[in-house]
Amino acid sequence: MYAFEYFAPKNLQEATKAFNSFNDSKWLAGGMTLIPSMKLRMNAPSALIDLSSIEQLKGISIKNNILSIGAMTIHADVANSLDVINSLPALASLASGIGDPQVRNRGTIGGSIANNDPAADYPSAILGLKSKIITSKKEIDAGNFFNGFFSTSLDTDELIVKINFQIPESAIYLKFANPVSRYAIVGIFLSKYHDEVRVAVTGAASCVFRVNELEEGLFHDFCSSVVDKTDYGITNLNDDIHANSEYRRYLIKVMIKKAISILQKK
Numbered sequence: 001m002y003a004f005e006y007f008a009p010k011n012l013q014e015a016t017k018a019f020n021s022f023n024d025s026k027w028l029a030g031g032m033t034l035i036p037s038m039k040l041r042m043n044a045p046s047a048l049i050d051l052s053s054i055e056q057l058k059g060i061s062i063k064n065n066i067l068s069i070g071a072m073t074i075h076a077d078v079a080n081s082l083d084v085i086n087s088l089p090a091l092a093s094l095a096s097g098i099g100d101p102q103v104r105n106r107g108t109i110g111g112s113i114a115n116n117d118p119a120a121d122y123p124s125a126i127l128g129l130k131s132k133i134i135t136s137k138k139e140i141d142a143g144n145f146f147n148g149f150f151s152t153s154l155d156t157d158e159l160i161v162k163i164n165f166q167i168p169e170s171a172i173y174l175k176f177a178n179p180v181s182r183y184a185i186v187g188i189f190l191s192k193y194h195d196e197v198r199v200a201v202t203g204a205a206s207c208v209f210r211v212n213e214l215e216e217g218l219f220h221d222f223c224s225s226v227v228d229k230t231d232y233g234i235t236n237l238n239d240d241i242h243a244n245s246e247y248r249r250y251l252i253k254v255m256i257k258k259a260i261s262i263l264q265k266k
């Protein structure tokens, strides 16, 4: 690993100031992705700005049907929060299935979505729910946040502060996990609002995506036969050592149907 400067600011102002005093600073959350990538010399920032001392970035709250989760909230806290379990159990269940206990006790929701790994779980909840990403500069609508493979619409010096989720009538997350890493080979997040149904898929392509054609059909008739009737033409699926594209296409269909039938029984 190369030498680097290290700062642990106490608030957002100090953080931005420290970040901008170097050319190629990086925000450090739990370090679950960033530190290994630095060890492998795939990343060599001259300064790390550690966000762990900024209280404003932590915590979970609910107000006016909006569940807010601070960017530095670790996966284990989301999984075990009674607020999340009671208001949005699909999100608690998603968090409880991330990696292993070590990862869940270091990794953060902000780090996960800023990284936008194509097989990560949280991006499917961001798109599969009505959500907004609140940053140090602005509010970003979920649909405008993920740009593609490991890419987001964040500016280099922009910091995720919290994520606001509008609580749906019901929702479910199903994951067909890689048995070693627990990353998603395919993950489906399905939610029902009074005016919309959302279906988001992770793990299957170079970036998380929504299945818009199916959403419209399911809004009018929430039933698994709609999945067979819809030509949702999903193309460019991942083809790798874990699963080929045809298998992923099959999994998407089967898992969406399973998700629908579970929600129908609730």
Ligand SMILES: Cc1cc2nc3c(=O)[nH]c(=O)nc-3n(C[C@H](O)[C@H](O)[C@H](O)COP(=O)(O)OP(=O)(O)OC[C@H]3O[C@@H](n4cnc5c(N)ncnc54)[C@H](O)[C@@H]3O)c2cc1C
Pocket: 026, 027, 028, 029, 030, 031, 032, 033, 034, 035, 051, 071, 072, 097, 098, 099, 100, 103, 106, 107, 108, 109, 110, 111, 112, 114, 115, 119, 120, 121, 122, 154, 158, 159, 160, 161, 181, 182, 183, 184
């Ligand atoms: C063995 C292993 C198994 C895993 N399994 C899964 C899994 O099953 N499912 C899954 O979804 N994930 C999985 N992960 C990923 C893990 O859950 C973390 O969410 C992810 O690695 C990001 O880690 P972190 O929060 O520590 O962020 P870091 O590694 O500290 O940072 C990641 C990136 O995000 C940027 N960043 C961090 N916080 C912010 C912020 N607030 N604003 C802007 N940018 C920010 C950093 O600069 C960096 O570029 C796994 C990781 C490991 C190591």
